[in-house]
Amino acid sequence: MAYPTTFRYTKEHEWVQIDGKRARLGITDHAQAELGDVVFVELPSVGTVVKKGGHLGTVESVKAVSDVFAPLSGKVVEINSALESSPETVNQSPHADGWIVVLELSDPSEANDLLDAAAYQALVA
Numbered sequence: 001m002a003y004p005t006t007f008r009y010t011k012e013h014e015w016v017q018i019d020g021k022r023a024r025l026g027i028t029d030h031a032q033a034e035l036g037d038v039v040f041v042e043l044p045s046v047g048t049v050v051k052k053g054g055h056l057g058t059v060e061s062v063k064a065v066s067d068v069f070a071p072l073s074g075k076v077v078e079i080n081s082a083l084e085s086s087p088e089t090v091n092q093s094p095h096a097d098g099w100i101v102v103l104e105l106s107d108p109s110e111a112n113d114l115l116d117a118a119a120y121q122a123l124v125a
Contacts, residue, residue: 003028004095008111009120010071015095018111023072026080026099027059027090030124035061038090041083044101048076052110057100059090072110074103 007015013031017024032038040060050056050070057068079101083089090098105111115123 003117003120005117007095007117008071008114009117009123010069010114011123012069012071013124014069014071016071016111016114017099018105018108021105021108022077023074023103023105023111024099025071025101025103026094027066027068028120028124029094031059031066032091032094032098035059035066036063037061038087041087041090041100043079043081043083044076046076046079050074050076050103052107059087068100070103071114072103072105073107074105076101077104078102 007017009015013028014025015028038059038061042058044057052070052073054070056070059066080099
């Protein structure tokens with residue numbers, strides 16, 4: 001799997017696509033492959049404020065339930081409500097249609113601590 005070079009990544013297998021003070025995020029292709037068939041995604045409410053490293057939701061598969069952690073601090077301004085009826089989208093398109101939330105960032109400089117695509121690929125190799 002080629003990981004988008006415009007994204008940043010966490011060691012906990014979340015991806016972040018930053019656009020100004022907003023960041024769209026989800027779980028990586030590696031994470032969805034390890035989980036197997038996703039059957040449920042617990043989404044936070046719009047307006048939820050999260051701190052970097054804090055709990056953002058869960059992804060449940062036929063094999064396990066996995067926490068999703070906030071890679072950056074901010075407020076949830078958008079959720080991917082399509083995942084409520086089609087959680088398998090996380091498996092089919094983890095880096096595009098399978099996004100989970102959009103955060104309005106409270107401290108964009110936190111992104112400096114995230115991995116680039118090459119570092120993430122080395123981590124999961």
